[in-house]
Structures are given as structure tokens and as C-alpha cells.
Amino acid sequence: xxxxxxxxxxxxxxxxxxxxxxxxxxxxxxxxxxxxxxxxxxxxxxxxxxxxxxxxxxxxxxxxxxxxxxxxxxxxxxxxxxxxxxxxxxxxxxxxxxxxxxxxxxxxxxxxxxxxxxxxxxxxxxxxxxxxxxxxxxxxxxxxxxxxxxxxxxxxxxxxxxxxxxxxxxxxxxxxxxxxxxxxxxxxxxxxxxxxxxxxxxxxxxxxx
Amino acid sequence: xxxxxxxxxxxxxxxxxxxxxxxxxxxxxxxxxxxxxxxxxxxxxxxxxxxxxxxxxxxxxxxxxxxxxxxxxxxxxxxxxxxxxxxxxxxxxxxxxxxxxxxxxxxxxxxxxxxxxxxxxxxxxxxxxxxxxxxxxxxxxxxxxxxxxxxxxxxxxxxxxxxxxxxxxxxxxxxxxxxxxxxxxxxxxxxxxxxxxxxxxxxxxxxxxxxxxxxxxxxxxxxxxxxxxxxxxxxxxxxxxxxxxxxxxxxxxxxxxxxxxxxxxxxxxxxxxxxxxxxxxxxxxxxxxxxxxxxxxxxxxxxxxxxxxxxxxxxxxxxxxxxxxxxxxxxxxxxxxxxxxxxxxxxxxxxxxxxxxxxxxxxxxxxxxxxxxxxxxxxxxxxxxxxxxxxxxxxxxxxxxxxxxxxxxxxxxxxxxxxxxxxxxxxxxxxxxxxxxxxxxxxxxxxxxxxxxxxxxxxxxxxxxxxxxxxxxxxxxxxxxxxxxxxxxxxxxxxxxxxxxxxxxxxxxxxxxxxxxxxxxxxxxxxxxxxxxxxxxxxxxxxxxxxxxxxx
Amino acid sequence: xxxxxxxxxxxxxxxxxxxxxxxxxxxxxxxxxxxxxxxxxxxxxxxxxxxxxxxxxxxxxxxxxxxxxxxxxxxxxxxxxxxxxxxxxxxxxxx
Numbered sequence: 043x044x045x046x047x048x049x050x051x052x053x054x055x056x057x058x059x060x061x062x063x064x065x066x067x068x069x070x071x072x073x074x075x076x077x078x079x080x081x082x083x084x085x086x087x088x089x090x091x092x093x094x095x096x097x098x099x100x101x102x103x104x105x106x107x108x109x110x111x112x113x114x115x116x117x118x119x120x121x122x123x124x125x126x127x128x129x130x131x132x133x134x135x136x137x138x139x140x141x142x143x144x145x146x147x148x149x150x151x152x153x154x155x156x157x158x159x160x161x162x163x164x165x166x167x168x169x170x171x172x173x174x175x176x177x178x179x180x181x182x183x184x185x186x187x188x189x190x191x192x193x194x195x196x197x198x199x200x201x202x203x204x205x206x207x208x209x210x211x212x213x214x215x216x217x218x219x220x221x222x223x224x225x226x227x228x229x230x231x232x233x234x235x236x237x238x239x240x241x242x243x244x245x246x247x248x249x250x251x
Numbered sequence: 252x253x254x255x256x257x258x259x260x261x262x263x264x265x266x267x268x269x270x271x272x273x274x275x276x277x278x279x280x281x282x283x284x285x286x287x288x289x290x291x292x293x294x295x296x297x298x299x300x301x302x303x304x305x306x307x308x309x310x311x312x313x314x315x316x317x318x319x320x321x322x323x324x325x326x327x328x329x330x331x332x333x334x335x336x337x338x339x340x341x342x343x344x345x346x347x348x349x350x351x352x353x354x355x356x357x358x359x360x361x362x363x364x365x366x367x368x369x370x371x372x373x374x375x376x377x378x379x380x381x382x383x384x385x386x387x388x389x390x391x392x393x394x395x396x397x398x399x400x401x402x403x404x405x406x407x408x409x410x411x412x413x414x415x416x417x418x419x420x421x422x423x424x425x426x427x428x429x430x431x432x433x434x435x436x437x438x439x440x441x442x443x444x445x446x447x448x449x450x451x452x453x454x455x456x457x458x459x460x461x462x463x464x465x466x467x468x469x470x471x472x473x474x475x476x477x478x479x480x481x482x483x484x485x486x487x488x489x490x491x492x493x494x495x496x497x498x499x500x501x502x503x504x505x506x507x508x509x510x511x512x513x514x515x516x517x518x519x520x521x522x523x524x525x526x527x528x529x530x531x532x533x534x535x536x537x538x539x540x541x542x543x544x545x546x547x548x549x550x551x552x553x554x555x556x557x558x559x560x561x562x563x564x565x566x567x568x569x570x571x572x573x574x575x576x577x578x579x580x581x582x583x584x585x586x587x588x589x590x591x592x593x594x595x596x597x598x599x600x601x602x603x604x605x606x607x608x609x610x611x612x613x614x615x616x617x618x619x620x621x622x623x624x625x626x627x628x629x630x631x632x633x634x635x636x637x638x639x640x641x642x643x644x645x646x647x648x649x650x651x652x653x654x655x656x657x658x659x660x661x662x663x664x665x666x667x668x669x670x671x672x673x674x675x676x677x678x679x680x681x682x683x684x685x686x687x688x689x690x691x692x693x694x695x696x697x698x699x700x701x702x703x704x705x706x707x708x709x710x711x712x713x714x715x716x717x718x719x720x721x722x723x724x725x726x727x728x729x730x731x732x733x734x735x736x737x738x739x740x741x742x743x744x745x746x747x748x749x750x751x752x753x754x755x756x757x758x759x760x761x762x763x764x765x766x767x768x769x770x771x772x773x774x775x776x777x778x779x780x781x782x783x784x785x786x787x788x789x790x791x792x793x794x795x796x797x798x799x800x801x802x803x
Numbered sequence: 804x805x806x807x808x809x810x811x812x813x814x815x816x817x818x819x820x821x822x823x824x825x826x827x828x829x830x831x832x833x834x835x836x837x838x839x840x841x842x843x844x845x846x847x848x849x850x851x852x853x854x855x856x857x858x859x860x861x862x863x864x865x866x867x868x869x870x871x872x873x874x875x876x877x878x879x880x881x882x883x884x885x886x887x888x889x890x891x892x893x894x895x896x897x898x
Binding site: 061064065068069072075076079083086087090091105109112113116117119120122123124127130131230231234235237238241242244245246249251 | 812813814815819821822826829833837839848851852855856860862864869870877880881883884887891892895
């Protein structure tokens with residue numbers, strides 16, 4: 043067998059199946075949902091056990107930053123959706139603009155998050171610190187969950203940004219085109235999932251009153 | 252399913268078809284043609300090397316533990332070493348051997364072939380999941396040698412000890428986290444493959460039962476594994492930052508940890524056993540020369556086990572302090588799992604009834620499985636019942652039960668699957684007489700090793716102790732002698748397989764007279780499983796095909 | 804291979820409409836959070852979150868127009884998660 047023929051074989055094994063690709067992506071997203079589902083279960087149990095402490099601790103969180111971040115993330119979901127619609131219609135420029143906007147908003151989200159955590163830290167709300175462990179149990183758990191869940195979410199935002207940055211390059215280099223956009227579609231799905239998780243995190247942490 | 256049948260026309264047809272061993276599937280040759288391959292058969296074999304190595308390591312650790320227990324007094328290892336040994340034995344056997352075992356080796360190799368596909372849906376992802384598996388394994392091994400010492404919490408990593416222990420808990424459980432990733436990726440691949448790549452004419456109810464079982468397993472891998480991932484992550488975070496989520500000193504609930512752990516780990520039991528049941532459903536019709544009895548019931552029972560298996564985790568926690576309401580609900584649900592399992596056993600037996608049985612080694616291994624698994628399954632009911640469980644919790648009875656189900660069930664079928672598919676995978680036939688001897692010594696060694704543990708457990712011998720009261724000596728002795736027979740049998744089996752690979756007779760394409768698709772292609776399979784994607788018209792176990800196949 | 808992409812393409816207008824309604828729901832949930840509704844607070848917050856995620860899943864993530872089997876997958880996982888919550892709470896509620 044010549045090298046050339048072997049290469050043909052490989053190409054044939056990695057065949058194109060857009061529905062299959064989306065199916066794989068959705069299955070992956072479901073694992074993400076169950077991953078966060080486990081955390082929501084922990085949250086539910088402790089909120090049931092310490093309703094009052096959760097309320098008191100929840101008051102400390104900055105609702106306006108939370109709301110602002112919600113709006114940012116929802117809007118970034120819109121821009122991703124539009125960028126896919128644009129590439130489907132062959133409008134590369136719009137797609138590039140929308141993807142870049144998404145990245146900007148993702149960055150803004152992280153900046154807000156950073157300042158929010160920073161404020162908490164400066165008030166001594168640091169997991170494991172003396173000031174923290176002297177609080178009532180329910181509040182320790184609330185903040186523990188707050189840092190873990192929003193932290194894990196922020197990690198997903200960062201991963202999403204990296205993926206979308208790659209997609210941006212692909213669109214610019216015409217690797218993602220009107221006829222072959224499933225990569226962008228799948229990255230979009232991931233980004234929407236990040237949004238979806240935030241839709242639940244937001245009322246559960248910032249609106250406990 | 253038009254996507255499976257992509258352009259065959261522009262493919263140059265080689266004159267003499269080379270097997271997947273001889274012909275590289277990428278532009279490299281030699282070792283790189285394996286390490287960078289996206290061919291599902293080669294990836295299956297790469298898993299095989301990893302998994303069997305760890306299986307033997309785990310077995311040797313088990314052997315050492317039995318050696319320690321040969322006589323009372325604890326002479327060989329310290330208590331701390333023994334704690335590490337049983338933890339390692341558990342972690343290696345569960346996360347590195349039995350969870351990936353059958354799906355990663357035989358699922359990878361035969362799932363695409365059995366549904367008439369060229370490969371899995373995501374071949375590159377498949378390779379990635381092998382690398383993730385290897386990385387996880389390396390991390391697990393690294394944790395043994397770093398300062399702090401090997402993990403000593405038991406494979407369940409129960410809180411609060413796993414937070415307090417000074418051993419390398421974080422790294423070891425991070426390894427389990429990584430291995431979970433590998434499992435998830437395999438699951439995603441198999442579900443998508445089953446949905447998207449079935450050959451034309453192969454409806455869901457024309458799929459071989461091994462595919463059904465692997466499909467159901469893949470779903471558990473997808474839905475259950477993320478929960479252990481987050482649980483492990485929480486333990487690591489707890490150890491690193493002390494956030495208090497599971498730490499009772501800060502208000503956390505250790506019982507909630509147990510819930511989270513078993514929400515995954517009980518379904519994981521079915522990740523282990525379901526593919527084995529699928530293999531049994533392949534082997535029995537082939538050697539009974541009869542179509543399987545109750546095909547649809549077996550197919551549905553796989554899904555039922557996968558689903559009910561998700562609802563019974565609380566039976567690991569009857570003595571943990573969870574509510575009485577939970578106790579009886581979980582106990583009730585546990586008894587329900589026996590139903591679909593029973594359906595399978597009865598259907599297998601009914602398939603053999605009035606069949607024309609050819610007692611070749613794979614079939615004998617399955618017989619051994621049915622006995623061992625039934626003992627394991629029925630003693631499971633003893634533990635599922637609340638009253639008896641309280642007496643038997645944390646005794647050798649539990650240890651005996653799960654070794655009968657996991658080792659006697661899945662482990663036996665893992666070996667049976669090799670006996671069944673070895674000629675197909677390697678194109679060589681092993682020594683049938685050796686294989687028949689091995690079944691017998693395996694069965695004897697197995698029962699000597701584990702049956703006394705039922706008795707000791709009933710008498711009150713607790714698990715995970717490096718020493719025991721003199722009253723248990725005779726049982727412990729028998730058990731240790733059994734371990735010698737069993738482990739030598741394992742090495743004997745590996746030995747005759749290696750011998751067969753180098754010196755064995757060439758195997759024909761269909762040595763057993765099977766009719767599922769893998770027996771329609773040469774042994775070992777060519778790189779392209781099928782020159783032309785077959786159109787499926789027969790039911791999977793329709794033995795009237797055999798005549799046509801001979802003419803092919 | 805173009806036959807693979809038989810899904811409907813959604814227009815910009817629909818997306819913007821969905822985005823606007825998501826913003827409206829956000830403002831509702833923030834406003835309502837300030838009002839003391841006792842035990843219904845959590846319920847309403849979760850209800851709104853569910854509606855919002857329904858919009859995102861169906862329109863932004865195209866599930867409404869995609870292969871029907873995807874809906875089955877999502878339902879299956881959602882149902883499993885739901886049952887896990889219920890069974891765990893049999894312990895927490897009655898302990």
C-alpha cells in the first residue's frame with residue numbers, strides 16, 4: 043500500500059455527519075448538565091437544611107453585578123446565535139463581528155466576576171479563612187457553594203472563550219463556511235449551555251431574599 | 252442511515268486484503284501507526300494491553316492481601332500498608348479494569364463491526380479517550396510514589412476520613428476523575444455510533460444483543476459519570492480550601508457525600524455487568540445453534556437494568572444514618588432490579604433448551620458465569636433486605652457478594668469474551684484443551700477463595716482488617732489457597748493466549764459457527780471492516796444464514 | 804452531504820425577539836425577588852428560570868427544529884436528574 047492510499051483510508055474513517063456531530067455535542071452537554079446537577083443537588087439539600095442562614099448570606103451578594111452579568115451573558119448568547127445564522131446565510135463579516143462581540147462580552151463577564159470575588163475576599167470571605175469558619179454553618183456552606191459553583195461556571199466561560207476564539211479564526215480563514223458550519227454550531231451550543239447554567243445560578247445565589 | 256454508506260467507489264481495492272495488523276491506518280508505520288491510529292480495532296487492542304496489565308497488577312495485590320491473611324497475627328504487612336493495599340486493589344480493579352474492561356476492548360472492536368459500520372462515530376475522540384485513560388492510570392500510579400504515601404481510604408473515598416487522611420488522596424482521586432472523562436467520551440461515542448452508523452436494514456431490533464447492552468451501558472456512562480466527577484472535585488476542593496461542603500465540622504453532611512458517591516457508583520456496577528450480559532447473549536446462541544429466546548425481552552431488560560440501576564444507590568447506605576423512609580424505598584427498588592436480571596438468566600437457559608449444544612471453551616466459561624453470577628445475585632438480595640443487611644454490613648459477606656458478581660460475573664465473562672473473540676481478533680486459535688482445564692481450575696480456585704468469605708462474614712468477620720481472630724483461621728486458609736489456584740489460572744490463561752498468538756494455528760473466519768456480522772468477515776479483520784457495507788435482512792441470531800455463509 | 808443540513812434556519816428577528824423576552828423575564832425575576840412572597844419566592848424564581856431555559860434550549864439551541872431524538876435524550880437526562888433529587892430528598896426530608 044502506498045502512503046497515498048492509506049491517507050484515503052483515514053479520510054474515509056473520519057467521515058462527515060453533521061447530525062452525528064451535533065448528537066455527540068448534545069450528549070456531552072448532558073454530561074455537563076448532570077455535573078452541575080450534582081452541585082444543584084448539594085445546594086438544594088443545604089438550602090433546605092439552613093434556609094435562614096442562606097437568606098442572610100445571600101443578602102451579602104451584589105444583586106446589581108449579578109443582574110448585569112446575566113444581561114451580558116444573555117446578550118452574548120444572542121450574538122453567538124446570530125453569528126451562526128449569519129454564516130448559514132453566507133454573511134461572513136456579520137458572523138465575525140458577532141463572534142468578536144461574544145468574546146468581548148465573555149471577557150466583561152469575567153472582569154465583573156473578578157471584581158465581585160475580589161470584594162468578597164477583601165471582606166474576609168475566603169474559603170477556609172478564620173473569619174469564614176467563625177460564621178454559622180449555613181453561611182459557610184452558602185459561600186462554599188457560591189465559590190465552587192460560580193467558580194466552576196467561570197471556568198466554563200473561560201473554556202468557552204477559548205473555543206469561540208478558535209472558531210473566530212476558523213471563520214476568518216474560511217474553515218467554517220456556509221456549507222460547513224457544524225463546528226461553529228457545536229461551539230454555540232456549548233456557549234448557550236454556559237448561559238443556561240447561569241440562568242439557574244443567578245436566582246439561586248443573587249436573589250435569595 | 253445513508254451516512255454509513257459513504258463513497259466506496261473511489262476507494263482503491265487492494266489485491267490481497269491485509270489485516271488491520273499489517274496495514275497501517277495512517278501515514279505512519281511501526282509504533283506510531285498504533286499510537287496515532289484512529290482505527291477502532293487498533294484502539295481496542297491498545298486498551299487491551301493497558302487493561303490486562305492493570306488487571307494482573309490488581310490480582311497480584313489481591314494475592315498479597317490473601318498472603319497477609321494466611322494466618323492470624325499480621326506478620327507480613329503493617330496495618331497502614333494493608334489499608335493502602337486494599338484501596339489500591341479496589342481502585343485499580345474498579346477504575347482501571349472492570350469499568351473500561353469489556354466496553355473499551357470488545358465494545359471498541361466489535362460494536363462497529365456488529366452494526367455493519369466502518370468505525371465509531373468519532374474515531375479521533377476514541378483515540379483521545381484512550382490517551383485520557385492512560386493519563387489517568389499514570390496519575391494513579393504516580394500517587395503511589397509521592398511523599399504522603401499511597402491512598403488509604405478504601406476505594407469509596409468516604410468523607411470525613413478522605414479529607415483528614417495525610418496520604419495522597421487528592422492526586423489519586425483526581426486520577427479517578429480523569430478516568431471518568433475517558434469513560435464519558437467512550438459512552439458518547441458509542442451512543443452516537445449506534446444511532447448514526449447502523450448498516451442499512453439494521454433496525455434497532457436487528458442489532459445483536461451485545462450492541463444493545465453496550466448501548467445501554469454507554470447511557471449509564473453518560474448520565475452517571477458526571478456525578479462522580481463533581482463529587483470527586485468537591486472532595487479535592489474540600490482538601491485544598493476547606494470550603495466545608497462535606498466537612499461535618501463546618502456544617503457539611505458526610506451522608507450527602509455517600510449519596511453523591513453512590514449515585515454514580517451504583518449505576519457503575521451496571522456499567523460493569525451489562526456489557527458482560529451482552530457477551531453472554533452472544534455466546535449462548537452461537538454454541539446452542541439456536542436463535543436467542545426472547546430477543547426483545549433481553550434487549551429491553553438491558554434498558555430496564557440501566558434505568559432501575561439508577562434508582563437503588565441507597566442500598567449501600569442502610570447503616571449510614573439515612574432516613575428509614577429512604578431505607579425501605581431503596582430496599583424495595585433493589586428487589587426490582589432482580590426482575591430484569593432474572594429475565595435474562597431465564598432467557599439464556601431457555602435458549603439452551605433443546606439446542607444443539609457444542610461445549611467449546613467460551614460456552615463453558617459462560618456456564619461458569621451463570622453459576623457464579625447467580626450465587627452473587629442471590630446473595631445480593633440477602634444484602635438488599637434491610638433486616639439481614641444490618642447484620643452483614645461491612646463484613647466479608649459483602650466482599651464475597653461483590654466479588655461473585657463483579658469477578659465471577661464480569662471478570663469471568665471478560666475471560667469468556669477473549670475465548671470467544673480471540674480467533675477473530677488475532678486470526679489464531681488457542682489450545683482448546685488448555686482452555687477447558689482453565690475453566691475447571693478457575694471455578695475451583697474462585698469458589699475456594701470467595702465462598703469461605705460468605706461464611707466468615709456471616710460469623711461476623713469485618714472487611715478491611717489486616718488481622719483476625721484465630722476462630723477464622725481454617726476459612727482464611729482455604730481462601731488463601733484458593734487465591735493461589737485462581738491467580739495461577741489467570742497467568743496460565745494469559746500464557747496460552749500469548750502462545751496462541753505466536754504459535755497458534757490459523758483460525759478460520761468463522762470457527763464457532765456464529766452468524767453476527769463479525770463472523771462474515773476475515774480473521775483478523777481487514778482495515779476496512781466491510782468492502783461493501785452490508786444490507787441487513789436477517790435477524791441477528793438467524794442460523795439459517797450459516798449455509799449461505801459457507802457458500803460465500 | 805448537504806442533505807445533512809436539513810434543519811431550518813432561524814432568522815435574526817426571532818433571535819432578537821427571544822433575547823428581548825429573556826431580558827424581560829430577567830427584570831421580572833429581579834423585581835419579584837424584592838417582594839416578600841414567602842414560600843413562593845423560590846418557586847417563582849425557579850419557574851422563571853425554567854421558562855428562560857426553555858427559550859434558550861428551543862430557539863437558541865435549535866432543539867425545536869432539530870432531530871426529535873435529541874428531545875428524547877434531554878428528557879431522559881432531565882427525568883433522571885429529577886428522580887435523583889426526589890430519592891435524595893426522601894432521606895433529607897424524613898431524617
